[in-house]
Amino acid sequence: xxxxxxxxxxxxxxxxxxxxxxxxxxxxxxxxxxxxxxxxxxxxxxxxxxxxxxxxxxxxxxxxxxxxxxxxxxxxxxxxxxxxxxxxxxxxxxxxxxxxxxxxxxxxxxxxxxxxxxxxxxxxxxxxxxxxxxxxxxxxxxxxxxxxxxxxxxxxxxxxxxxxxxxxxxxxxxxxxxxxxxxxxxxxxxxxxxxxxxxxxxxxxxxxxxxxxxxxxxxxxxxxxxxxxxxxxxxxxxxxxxxxxxxxxxxxxxxxxxxxxxxxxxxxxxxxxxxxxxxxxxxxxxxxxxxxxxxxxxxxxxxxxxxxxxxxxxxxxxxxxxxxxxxxxxxxxxxxxxxxxxxxxxxxxxxxxxxxxxxxxxxxxxxxxxxxxxxxxxxxxxxxxxxxxxxxxxxxxxxxxxxxxxxxxxxxxxxxxxxxxxxxxxxxxxxxxx
Amino acid sequence: xxxxxxxxxxxxxxxxxxxxxxxxxxxxxxxxxxxxxxxxxxxxxxxxxxxxxxxxxxxxxxxxxxxxxxxxxxxxxxxxxxxxxxxxxxxxxxxxxxxxxxxxxxxxxxxxxxxxxxxxxxxxxxxxxxxxxxxxxxxxxxxxxxxxxxxxxxxxxxxxxxxxxxxxxxxxxxxxxxxxxxxxxxxxxxxxxxxxxxxxxxxxxxxxxxxxxxxxxxxxxxxxxxxxxxxxxxxxxxxxxxxxxxxxxxxxxxxxxxxxxxxxxxxxxxxxxxxxxxxxxxxxxxxxxxxxxxxxxxxxxxxxxxxxxxxxxxxxxxxxxxxxxxxxxxxxxxxxxxxxxxxxxxxxxxxxxxxxxxxxxxxxxxxxxxxxxxxxxxxxxxxxxxxxxxxxxxxxxxxxxxxxxxxxxxxxxxxxxxxxxxxxxxxxxxxxxxxxxxxxxxxxxxxxxxxxxxxxxx
Numbered sequence: 001x002x003x004x005x006x007x008x009x010x011x012x013x014x015x016x017x018x019x020x021x022x023x024x025x026x027x028x029x030x031x032x033x034x035x036x037x038x039x040x041x042x043x044x045x046x047x048x049x050x051x052x053x054x055x056x057x058x059x060x061x062x063x064x065x066x067x068x069x070x071x072x073x074x075x076x077x078x079x080x081x082x083x084x085x086x087x088x089x090x091x092x093x094x095x096x097x098x099x100x101x102x103x104x105x106x107x108x109x110x111x112x113x114x115x116x117x118x119x120x121x122x123x124x125x126x127x128x129x130x131x132x133x134x135x136x137x138x139x140x141x142x143x144x145x146x147x148x149x150x151x152x153x154x155x156x157x158x159x160x161x162x163x164x165x166x167x168x169x170x171x172x173x174x175x176x177x178x179x180x181x182x183x184x185x186x187x188x189x190x191x192x193x194x195x196x197x198x199x200x201x202x203x204x205x206x207x208x209x210x211x212x213x214x215x216x217x218x219x220x221x222x223x224x225x226x227x228x229x230x231x232x233x234x235x236x237x238x239x240x241x242x243x244x245x246x247x248x249x250x251x252x253x254x255x256x257x258x259x260x261x262x263x264x265x266x267x268x269x270x271x272x273x274x275x276x277x278x279x280x281x282x283x284x285x286x287x288x289x290x291x292x293x294x295x296x297x298x299x300x301x302x303x304x305x306x307x308x309x310x311x312x313x314x315x316x317x318x319x320x321x322x323x324x325x326x327x328x329x330x331x332x333x334x335x336x337x338x339x340x341x342x343x344x345x346x347x348x349x350x351x352x353x354x355x356x357x358x359x360x361x362x363x364x365x366x367x368x369x370x371x372x373x374x375x376x377x378x379x380x381x382x383x384x385x386x387x388x389x390x391x392x393x394x395x396x397x398x399x400x401x402x403x404x405x406x407x408x409x410x411x412x413x414x415x416x417x418x419x420x421x422x423x424x425x426x427x428x429x430x431x432x433x434x
Numbered sequence: 435x436x437x438x439x440x441x442x443x444x445x446x447x448x449x450x451x452x453x454x455x456x457x458x459x460x461x462x463x464x465x466x467x468x469x470x471x472x473x474x475x476x477x478x479x480x481x482x483x484x485x486x487x488x489x490x491x492x493x494x495x496x497x498x499x500x501x502x503x504x505x506x507x508x509x510x511x512x513x514x515x516x517x518x519x520x521x522x523x524x525x526x527x528x529x530x531x532x533x534x535x536x537x538x539x540x541x542x543x544x545x546x547x548x549x550x551x552x553x554x555x556x557x558x559x560x561x562x563x564x565x566x567x568x569x570x571x572x573x574x575x576x577x578x579x580x581x582x583x584x585x586x587x588x589x590x591x592x593x594x595x596x597x598x599x600x601x602x603x604x605x606x607x608x609x610x611x612x613x614x615x616x617x618x619x620x621x622x623x624x625x626x627x628x629x630x631x632x633x634x635x636x637x638x639x640x641x642x643x644x645x646x647x648x649x650x651x652x653x654x655x656x657x658x659x660x661x662x663x664x665x666x667x668x669x670x671x672x673x674x675x676x677x678x679x680x681x682x683x684x685x686x687x688x689x690x691x692x693x694x695x696x697x698x699x700x701x702x703x704x705x706x707x708x709x710x711x712x713x714x715x716x717x718x719x720x721x722x723x724x725x726x727x728x729x730x731x732x733x734x735x736x737x738x739x740x741x742x743x744x745x746x747x748x749x750x751x752x753x754x755x756x757x758x759x760x761x762x763x764x765x766x767x768x769x770x771x772x773x774x775x776x777x778x779x780x781x782x783x784x785x786x787x788x789x790x791x792x793x794x795x796x797x798x799x800x801x802x803x804x805x806x807x808x809x810x811x812x813x814x815x816x817x818x819x820x821x822x823x824x825x826x827x828x829x830x831x832x833x834x835x836x837x838x839x840x841x842x843x844x845x846x847x848x849x850x851x852x853x854x855x856x857x858x859x860x861x862x863x864x865x866x867x868x869x870x871x872x873x874x875x876x877x878x879x880x881x882x883x884x885x886x887x888x889x890x891x892x
Binding site: 028029031032034035036038039040041042043045046047049050053056057222223226227229230231234235243244247248249250251253254255256257258259261262264265266269281296299300303327328329353356357358359360363364368378386387389390393401404405408411412415419 | 438498591595598599601602603605606607608609610612613615616619620622623679680682683684686687688690691692700703704706707709710711712713714715716717718720721722753756784785786787789790807810811813814815816817820821841844845848849862863866869870873874877881
């Protein structure tokens with residue numbers, strides 16, 4: 001047993017300057033740098049992906065907000081429209097102009113101005129632009145004038161360098177004549193779905209989203225906040241309370257598509273009770289059923305956020321209120337709840353943002369209708385913004401690509417605004433308890 | 435009468451009741467020798483509740499029974515004499531009549547339905563008016579009853595608070611009801627499905643082609659193994675191969691290396707990845723990533739590469755999951771006691787050695803739980819696979835080939851035109867039940883792991 005003692009006696013202090021040691025240290029530092037670069041790389045690549053995604057959408061989507069217009073020289077006197085000027089001020093003007101053959105007159109004007117193919121340059125809705133112009137200025141019926149009308153999808157594609165040869169030639173000719181203009185596409189913001197990508201708009205889907213969100217908020221917010229209050233402030237510690245807590249935590253983790261199945265089976269299914277067939281409980285494809293389904297989906301989010309906010313209110317507030325004679329209900333509704341409100345609202349906005357971006361459950365309950373006019377109420381067939389994006393992404397026509405990306409930009413802008421509001425609320429009203 | 439207008443009318447009546455009751459209680463307060471037991475506003479709430487709650491509850495019940503009553507009336511009307519005795523045909527005509535009643539310009543409807551439409555409309559408006567008048571009468575009756583009970587010593591507060599407590603309890607029971615509703619509806623439809631298709635054939639069958647179902651043996655083309663494999667392959671393999679390294683390394687960098695400023699800016703940026711709607715990811719996957727993956731496959735020598743590869747969907751899904759993994763790893767790294775980190779650094783280990791040999795092993799249970807939650811999120815994800823993955827059910831190990839998932843098949847099965855009772859539709863519910871059970875199990879296991887791990891350091 002002398003060997004270890006001997007080696008200990010021989011042991012000298014580590015020579016950090018020796019070549020072997022220096023090499024080892026260099027190697028370890030290099031590994032350290034590599035590891036650090038790897039971490040930075042992961043963060044940068046993740047952020048770069050987000051940037052790439054947004055840039056792709058902007059690059060494809062900005063054209064969706066613009067419309068190509070053709071300056072069409074038109075002489076309605078030559079066309080010989082049989083319309084009384086007095087009629088143009090009446091509500092019957094639309095019918096009178098259509099009956100007088102305005103659509104053909106516009107097409108003929110295009111052929112006269114741009115050659116035999118001229119008619120195909122104009123969008124099917126081009127004559128509507130002329131109709132509105134005539135209604136605004138009846139003197140157009142007698143004079144030669146230039147009216148800006150929307151171009152056809154194929155023409156628009158050719159202008160973007162992605163069309164067929166005939167259209168490319170037309171674009172080149174009209175460009176020489178200086179007859180092409182681009183303008184902000186107001187129609188995209190106030191029109192609804194259509195089969196023609198030039199004529200589509202997002203207003204119908206946006207209104208459907210608003211109606212659906214209204215129902216979701218009216219159900220999920222009160223129910224979520226009330227159950228958070230109950231669980232946090234009043235619930236006795238027993239098996240029932242545990243069951244409620246477990247189901248809320250589980251619901252928060254259930255995939256969204258399962259809520260679509262729930263909506264389909266419960267709200268839209270038929271029930272056979274005692275020989276009678278009841279149901280469906282709610283109308284199909286309507287904001288009402290979509291809103292109820294999404295409310296069930298985001299309720300756990302609101303409950304969990306509200307419970308955290310209520311938990312954050314210090315017990316001294318409750319004790320003080322109880323001490324001066326408030327009842328338990330008054331303690332919560334007069335003191336705890338107002339103090340917890342910023343946190344509750346933040347959680348609610350985040351939940352609502354999730355509901356606004358949700359697609360899958362709404363597909364299952366039929367909110368994928370082809371909606372040409374904006375829904376008028378909670379029980380009309382409707383679609384919502386994310387579903388509209390999904391439907392347009394399925395279209396074959398190339399013109400829908402930019403419209404889909406433009407709709408995505410609108411959706412992202414709304415979501416960003418909601419999340420910004422949540423962050424603002426949190427920073428502005430959050431109380432730091434000592 | 436429009437139900438929304440009616441609801442507003444009742445709310446208005448409630449407000450009037452509130453104001454009247456408070457004024458009445460205040461008079462007692464001033465004139466009476468006795469002190470009020472409850473605050474005037476609590477008397478107000480007592481009357482407002484009696485004014486609003488009974489009619490609103492009545493309206494809910496009434497709107498549930500009205501369709502049945504309308505149906506009874508229509509069937510008893512003389513115009514219904516020509517209706518068929520077969521329940522199915524009769525229901526179809528009645529449904530069309532309801533449609534015509536809503537939209538009189540529907541010219542394609544059955545002639546009998548067009549004849550019945552006015553009857554439907556009349557019955558509907560009659561019952562709507564009956565309900566509205568009854569609701570308003572109920573509101574007035576409730577208000578009068580409640581107002582008559584207001585005295586100086588009336589205990590309005592305890593009545594109001596007891597009702598409110600009931601409301602709180604009912605609100606918290608909705609969570610249980612939803613869970614029960616999900617489980618019952620999935621289970622009920624699935625049992626109907628398993629009545630037609632043996633459960634073993636569904637769970638272990640390897641052939642999935644719901645487009646061609648043999649009516650005699652529907653189970654032969656409803657074997658879900660290819661779907662389970664595709665879901666696992668896309669959600670738990672490809673997506674995790676992206677999400678785990680990126681999420682973990684981001685969390686490590688942001689918690690251990692980055693300056694406070696970088697952290698303040700980059701953490702919300704990464705969290706934005708979780709806030710982007712899944713339909714946007716799906717569109718991006720289908721439009722940008724899938725063609726690139728196809729080009730890669732062609733370059734690798736596969737001339738007939740699918741443009742709906744498992745890789746495209748899995749990659750994008752992985753990116754979507756990064757913030758989940760990252761924030762779970764962040765939490766569990768932060769929960770490791772700093773004494774362990776300090777000890778390791780004091781021994782001369784570099785930061786990277788400390789992280790990979792001390793911090794990550796100590797935080798491993800939390801990270802594993804986070805990965806399990808991320809997997810459960812990934813296999814329940816729908817829109818990315820609906821838009822970017824293929825519908826062809828194949829069992830393959832090649833990520834460049836197509837694969838399909840449970841969620842995609844649910845959407846495909848339910849958005850076609852199919853009878854509600856066909857095995858095809860019911861199969862979607864069986865798939866939903868499987869998905870529900872698996873995600874639930876993953877979550878339970880993950881929560882167990884986290885709980886046990888937290889206890890280890892507390």
